[in-house]
Amino acid sequence: MAKQTPRTLSGFMELLPAPQQQMERIMETLRKTYALYGFTPLDTPIIESSEVLLAKGGGETEKQIYRFQKGDADLSLRFDLTVPLAKYVALHYNDLTFPFRRYQIGKVYRGERAQRGRFREFYQADIDVIGDGKLSILNEAEIPAIIYKTFSALGLKRFRIRVNNRKILNGFYAALGLTEKAGDIMRTVDKLEKIGAGKVQEILTGDLAVPPEDAKEIIEFISITGDTQAILTALETRRGRNETFDEGLEELNTVVQYLGDFGVPAENFAVDLTIARGLDYYTGTVYETVLLDHPEIGSVCSGGRYDNLAEYYAEKQLPGVGISIGLTRLFYVLGEQGMLNPELPTAPADVLILPMTEDLSAAIALATELRENGIRVQLHCEEKKFKQKIGYADKWKIPYVIFLGEDEIQAGVVACKDMQTGEQTKLDPKATIYRIKAGLDSQNKGFVIKE
Amino acid sequence: MAKQTPRTLSGFMELLPAPQQQMERIMETLRKTYALYGFTPLDTPIIESSEVLLAKGGGETEKQIYRFQKGDADLSLRFDLTVPLAKYVALHYNDLTFPFRRYQIGKVYRGERAQRGRFREFYQADIDVIGDGKLSILNEAEIPAIIYKTFSALGLKRFRIRVNNRKILNGFYAALGLTEKAGDIMRTVDKLEKIGAGKVQEILTGDLAVPPEDAKEIIEFISITGDTQAILTALETRRGRNETFDEGLEELNTVVQYLGDFGVPAENFAVDLTIARGLDYYTGTVYETVLLDHPEIGSVCSGGRYDNLAEYYAEKQLPGVGISIGLTRLFYVLGEQGMLNPELPTAPADVLILPMTEDLSAAIALATELRENGIRVQLHCEEKKFKQKIGYADKWKIPYVIFLGEDEIQAGVVACKDMQTGEQTKLDPKATIYRIKAGLDSQNKGFVIKE
Numbered sequence: 034m035a036k037q038t039p040r041t042l043s044g045f046m047e048l049l050p051a052p053q054q055q056m057e058r059i060m061e062t063l064r065k066t067y068a069l070y071g072f073t074p075l076d077t078p079i080i081e082s083s084e085v086l087l088a089k090g091g092g093e094t095e096k097q098i099y100r101f102q103k104g105d106a107d108l109s110l111r112f113d114l115t116v117p118l119a120k121y122v123a124l125h126y127n128d129l130t131f132p133f134r135r136y137q138i139g140k141v142y143r144g145e146r147a148q149r150g151r152f153r154e155f156y157q158a159d160i161d162v163i164g165d166g167k168l169s170i171l172n173e174a175e176i177p178a179i180i181y182k183t184f185s186a187l188g189l190k191r192f193r194i195r196v197n198n199r200k201i202l203n204g205f206y207a208a209l210g211l212t213e214k215a216g217d218i219m220r221t222v223d224k225l226e227k228i229g230a231g232k233v234q235e236i237l238t239g240d241l242a243v244p245p246e247d248a249k250e251i252i253e254f255i256s257i258t259g260d261t262q263a264i265l266t267a268l269e270t271r272r273g274r275n276e277t278f279d280e281g282l283e284e285l286n287t288v289v290q291y292l293g294d295f296g297v298p299a300e301n302f303a304v305d306l307t308i309a310r311g312l313d314y315y316t317g318t319v320y321e322t323v324l325l326d327h328p329e330i331g332s333v334c335s336g337g338r339y340d341n342l343a344e345y346y347a348e349k350q351l352p353g354v355g356i357s358i359g360l361t362r363l364f365y366v367l368g369e370q371g372m373l374n375p376e377l378p379t380a381p382a383d384v385l386i387l388p389m390t391e392d393l394s395a396a397i398a399l400a401t402e403l404r405e406n407g408i409r410v411q412l413h414c415e416e417k418k419f420k421q422k423i424g425y426a427d428k429w430k431i432p433y434v435i436f437l438g439e440d441e442i443q444a445g446v447v448a449c450k451d452m453q454t455g456e457q458t459k460l461d462p463k464a465t466i467y468r469i470k471a472g473l474d475s476q477n478k479g480f481v482i483k484e
Numbered sequence: 485m486a487k488q489t490p491r492t493l494s495g496f497m498e499l500l501p502a503p504q505q506q507m508e509r510i511m512e513t514l515r516k517t518y519a520l521y522g523f524t525p526l527d528t529p530i531i532e533s534s535e536v537l538l539a540k541g542g543g544e545t546e547k548q549i550y551r552f553q554k555g556d557a558d559l560s561l562r563f564d565l566t567v568p569l570a571k572y573v574a575l576h577y578n579d580l581t582f583p584f585r586r587y588q589i590g591k592v593y594r595g596e597r598a599q600r601g602r603f604r605e606f607y608q609a610d611i612d613v614i615g616d617g618k619l620s621i622l623n624e625a626e627i628p629a630i631i632y633k634t635f636s637a638l639g640l641k642r643f644r645i646r647v648n649n650r651k652i653l654n655g656f657y658a659a660l661g662l663t664e665k666a667g668d669i670m671r672t673v674d675k676l677e678k679i680g681a682g683k684v685q686e687i688l689t690g691d692l693a694v695p696p697e698d699a700k701e702i703i704e705f706i707s708i709t710g711d712t713q714a715i716l717t718a719l720e721t722r723r724g725r726n727e728t729f730d731e732g733l734e735e736l737n738t739v740v741q742y743l744g745d746f747g748v749p750a751e752n753f754a755v756d757l758t759i760a761r762g763l764d765y766y767t768g769t770v771y772e773t774v775l776l777d778h779p780e781i782g783s784v785c786s787g788g789r790y791d792n793l794a795e796y797y798a799e800k801q802l803p804g805v806g807i808s809i810g811l812t813r814l815f816y817v818l819g820e821q822g823m824l825n826p827e828l829p830t831a832p833a834d835v836l837i838l839p840m841t842e843d844l845s846a847a848i849a850l851a852t853e854l855r856e857n858g859i860r861v862q863l864h865c866e867e868k869k870f871k872q873k874i875g876y877a878d879k880w881k882i883p884y885v886i887f888l889g890e891d892e893i894q895a896g897v898v899a900c901k902d903m904q905t906g907e908q909t910k911l912d913p914k915a916t917i918y919r920i921k922a923g924l925d926s927q928n929k930g931f932v933i934k935e
Contacts, residue, residue, distance in 0.1 A: 076504060
């Protein structure tokens, strides 16, 4: 029979078992951390009606969408988790109670140009808090605490959560009479790190025709750096010129004040007046998170406060605040950087049992006993040479191998080899279980990411 | 602005938060149980190249497939997890070591006729063991043990795993010289429970032109019932007429023998000579699982032994054995039958903290302390009346509410209300945490399914 060459589409991540185990560990960590902050898990369809999914219309994303007909239906694959959330909240509004806090970890689809490290199918891990009409600033202060906790739980230390407030930016540009140009200016200012202050000023006064004295003030403003307190102090000197600015400064002060109470260390947090995020969406605090030793990656967790989640579906005003981790890309980068802790177990089983007798009853009973004690067991009963079976444990990095022969069965003991140390014991099943569990506990210590 | 009516496509399950929590619990139970048996988690793309996915071609499924163009690419959404597994094993053959044991819980897509309880997007939860060339019969005996453990872990008791062996069927029909008609006969016999023995005999001798004496023998054969031992004894009397039959009987004997060692109780297991499953795929032991009080649902976990997983992709002979749970449908049916345990917590948080002071620092510090102790906490700082905030905890069924006013902060205590009993305590944070954890432990006892 002619065979079809098996292949996986370019831009679609498909992991081997060991890295998949690391990915599972990361997802489990995210689920647990998000749950600690009172977020409930959601799962929405990957396919939506195109008219619903694209209600907002236009935008860069639309070209990338996987859209197709099935019968009479015009369908699209979701390209993020925010639009499905907006639909969900509008659709189930009467069944929900607000504030509504949900997390969702799911695959999204964007037909991007195929490129190394770019994915067309990728996981996003999102949290959002949605209010009904109003939403306390406390939620905006809590988000960096969640980012901090999440990244810490994954094992990262050298990261920084950068925070800004859109009201400060909008107010600042309004005070200069530059509201109409604010979008273009912010897009330019966003490139500060890449192109430098001189070039930014050039574009401002040239392409954007900003008066030189305003450009100077803009450069001064975005050059406000230093520790959080220094930046807040510098902002204070600008108070009183614009109401929105003052409001944003109040909010930023509140966010900073509560961060200490939330236990976020000063070194993991910075106010950064250059970040703006999605220009027509965010309206208050905005977030980016960078790995200090890998700034080239860009932000690995971003988001912010928005005023109207479901404006395309409902009359209700539903403000919210949320963040998103591009999990597939983050995982890819961590792998490339060698930051996935190789010491954590990735084996499919904790113990491989090699029965040395014709009758497998004793081996099966032992496997059952171990499993009842929470130990992951595989019975290896294939017709293979002893050496091949040991090789099997080696290749899968199964940490313990148990040999069960007639002698052991008679004596009521179990021969168990620690594959890392080579140490072999002959103990009764209970003592063997105790030893294995202690060993597994020590192997499972440590974080999934290693800096 | 004109609003787009939000809707979710028909045939796509989208759960409210409380049932979603139950679904998550079920998935978590499956992941844990499968892992105990040494299966490694896999995650493959939802989109595959159509030529790869449909290499087998034809079949009833093809009409239902979500297939579309994106640029030059002819793409399809996966309709099961078996074909992607075949592709995965063929593609990554050199990176894998066999037997390869994987589980996968993922969404699959079939454009079925929209109908109550039928889904177009649904989760399958699969396990498979793949051998390279050969695969021990032990694996076929282990599968019912895994089904038993899985359903028990979910809380089911009144279920039965029905087992048959295709070699017994094939050998039996070969001995009668009916190999060519075997497929049609088995399809007819499969309806025995529905239409009765008389009608089956009628179709056999009529439509299928089976000689009357053979039809009689077929009816006799499929009427072999009773306990496992009785059926095995009846089969023994037919030994020696056909080699394949004898081989199948050996295998069935072995499977039955080991089931006891695996700890599967007799009442959860039955040999059933009428089941055949996929006619052109399975070659050895086959499985079905029925809920005894809901036979109308049909099998909730099915599978079997096959000889060649990746025949469309690779020259290698890769025999395997696996089972699949149609999770979305099962969840739907359990809900319809009122079998989802309402006593297990479904709240997004364990504790709702209501700060009663202007400054939130103390409340935030308390929330942080609780979370560090693994307690899921939500801070409620919205501008709402006290009664509304209590109502919020009620609606989300959050089990504990903490009030933190100036008095409590001064006294170093926490006022904590158990929302179920109404009991309120004023204890220091440590004692409060202890009380909450004990309460949560007792609430989290019990299984997700209640019979």
